[in-house]
Amino acid sequence: MAKSEQEILEGLAEIVNEETGIPTGDVQPEKSFTDDLDIDSLSMMTIVVNAEEKFGVRIPDDDVKGLSTVGDAVSYIAKASA
Amino acid sequence: MTDTRQTDTRRIVVTGLGATTPLGGDVASTWTALLAGKSGVRVLTEDWVETLPVHIAAKVAVEPEEVLSRQETKRNDRSQQFALVAAREAWAHAGAPEVDGERLGVVVASGIGGVLTLLSAYDTLKERGARRVMPLTVPMLMPNGPAAAVGLELGAKAGVHTPVSACASGAEAIAYAADMIRSGRADIVVAGGTEAAIHPLPLAGFAAMQALSTRNDEPERASRPYDKGRDGFVLGEGAGIVVLESAEHAERRGATIHGEVAGAGISSDGYHIAAPDPSGAGAVRAIRFALDNAGLSPQDVVHINAHATSTPAGDVAEAEAIRNAFGDATDGLCVSATKSMTGHLLGAAGAVESIATILALHHRLAPPTTNLEDPDDDVRLDVVGLEPRSLPDGPIAALNNSFGFGGHNVALAFRSVS
Numbered sequence: 001m002a003k004s005e006q007e008i009l010e011g012l013a014e015i016v017n018e019e020t021g022i023p024t025g026d027v028q029p030e031k032s033f034t035d036d037l038d039i040d041s042l043s044m045m046t047i048v049v050n051a052e053e054k055f056g057v058r059i060p061d062d063d064v065k066g067l068s069t070v071g072d073a074v075s076y077i078a079k080a081s082a
Numbered sequence: 083m084t085d086t087r088q089t090d091t092r093r094i095v096v097t098g099l100g101a102t103t104p105l106g107g108d109v110a111s112t113w114t115a116l117l118a119g120k121s122g123v124r125v126l127t128e129d130w131v132e133t134l135p136v137h138i139a140a141k142v143a144v145e146p147e148e149v150l151s152r153q154e155t156k157r158n159d160r161s162q163q164f165a166l167v168a169a170r171e172a173w174a175h176a177g178a179p180e181v182d183g184e185r186l187g188v189v190v191a192s193g194i195g196g197v198l199t200l201l202s203a204y205d206t207l208k209e210r211g212a213r214r215v216m217p218l219t220v221p222m223l224m225p226n227g228p229a230a231a232v233g234l235e236l237g238a239k240a241g242v243h244t245p246v247s248a249c250a251s252g253a254e255a256i257a258y259a260a261d262m263i264r265s266g267r268a269d270i271v272v273a274g275g276t277e278a279a280i281h282p283l284p285l286a287g288f289a290a291m292q293a294l295s296t297r298n299d300e301p302e303r304a305s306r307p308y309d310k311g312r313d314g315f316v317l318g319e320g321a322g323i324v325v326l327e328s329a330e331h332a333e334r335r336g337a338t339i340h341g342e343v344a345g346a347g348i349s350s351d352g353y354h355i356a357a358p359d360p361s362g363a364g365a366v367r368a369i370r371f372a373l374d375n376a377g378l379s380p381q382d383v384v385h386i387n388a389h390a391t392s393t394p395a396g397d398v399a400e401a402e403a404i405r406n407a408f409g410d411a412t413d414g415l416c417v418s419a420t421k422s423m424t425g426h427l428l429g430a431a432g433a434v435e436s437i438a439t440i441l442a443l444h445h446r447l448a449p450p451t452t453n454l455e456d457p458d459d460d461v462r463l464d465v466v467g468l469e470p471r472s473l474p475d476g477p478i479a480a481l482n483n484s485f486g487f488g489g490h491n492v493a494l495a496f497r498s499v500s
Contacts, residue, residue, distance in 0.1 A: 019156065042221075049214060049217070
């Protein structure tokens with residue numbers, strides 16, 4: 001069964017927290033991964049690989065570049081897992 | 083007339099010590115255990131042990147997870163984690179000096195590098211595919227990873243280096259750090275070694291060389307340098323880090339000085355990839371270079387922390403080299419083999435043993451050689467036995483020897499400070 005966007009946000013926040021130590025509550029849809037959360041490209045790729053595993057989706061590298069905010073990633077994962 | 087300014091600039095002092103070892107999670111607990119003659123060697127409990135001839139090793143006493151954040155343990159190879167733990171202790175011990183990053187260097191060695199990351203990432207690749215290999219895999223497995231992690235943490239910009247010379251690596255790092263200060267490249271250098279290689283592959287490799295003790299039923303008695311019953315070394319893990327500083331810089335900021343790096347001697351055997359040169363010529367040259375470099379006569383040296391790994395051939399070869407280098411002065415010095423307690427920390431050994439040497443001079447107490455129950459008659463040295471030995475008052479000096487596969491020889495000379 002496909003997960004709701006809220007469930008994806010929570011799951012993604014856990015992955016971000018695990019990788020970077022950023023509190024899960026700070027991982028909100030409007031936040032930019034680079035500008036707001038200060039996540040570097042290596043950490044971003046680690047988050048992507050873990051998100052792929054957790055949500056059973058594939059996020060090609062070219063598409064990762066388009067995911068600038070947490071909300072972009074949540075929508076992408078929701079669409080890909082629908 | 084002596085140019086004291088010039089002399090002061092070239093003196094290199096130790097202002098901070100840090101370690102995580104099989105005997106303790108810091109320098110104080112390690113030193114206490116060393117004096118008490120405790121062994122850090124244990125029977126391994128992992129499933130894979132049964133497939134190997136060797137079932138024992140010396141793991142760190144305090145797991146890095148207990149002191150680092152979860153993110154730090156995820157983003158750093160175990161060898162990097164040890165280096166960070168030891169470097170933080172050393173830096174705090176030095177009083178967290180205010181220093182321009184461009185005058186701060188880091189030299190952290192490793193014998194094998196991020197081998198645990200390399201091997202687990204290869205398992206991931208085989209079992210789950212390339213996509214599951216994490217992006218931090220390469221920065222975690224590269225041998226300079228620990229030096230880079232420490233350098234980044236401290237903002238070191240004078241140069242971050244990683245000498246790799248097998249079991250001499252940690253000592254070579256300290257020699258390199260001293261050179262950086264002597265040549266004027268840096269005022270402070272954070273230096274040492276780290277190793278985390280307790281895994282079936284390195285164990286199988288060392289076992290295949292017949293380098294490891296197989297005294298599996300008596301782990302605490304397995305590492306027994308200079309004893310007739312020795313049958314090889316015990317693999318250990320951990321890190322040792324020192325903060326070295328020009329005496330001028332340390333005195334200017336009012337730092338507490340714990341010892342002095344008086345000199346270093348480095349040579350290579352040009353003999354065999356793994357076996358020690360039975361003539362010991364390379365080791366003798368390293369020791370003589372260290373004495374010359376330090377301006378010490380053989381009679382000035384009262385103590386040696388020997389490489390003495392507990393292999394049948396290596397211990398005797400080193401003992402003969404010491405006697406050749408020191409001549410009659412050999413009888414005036416006592417030798418400790420602290421690997422009898424820590425096991426062999428490979429690329430961290432020279433650093434951890436330098437710390438033991440510095441503390442021996444500071445406390446005027448040479449650590450014991452645990453398990454020396456039946457001394458080998460071929461070892462013609464005054465080896466400190468089961469109890470610590472007092473060292474003389476006044477200005478004294480000591481040596482730390484380290485030798486590595488590949489024919490690397492490093493001797494470091496330390497002086498007491500009043």
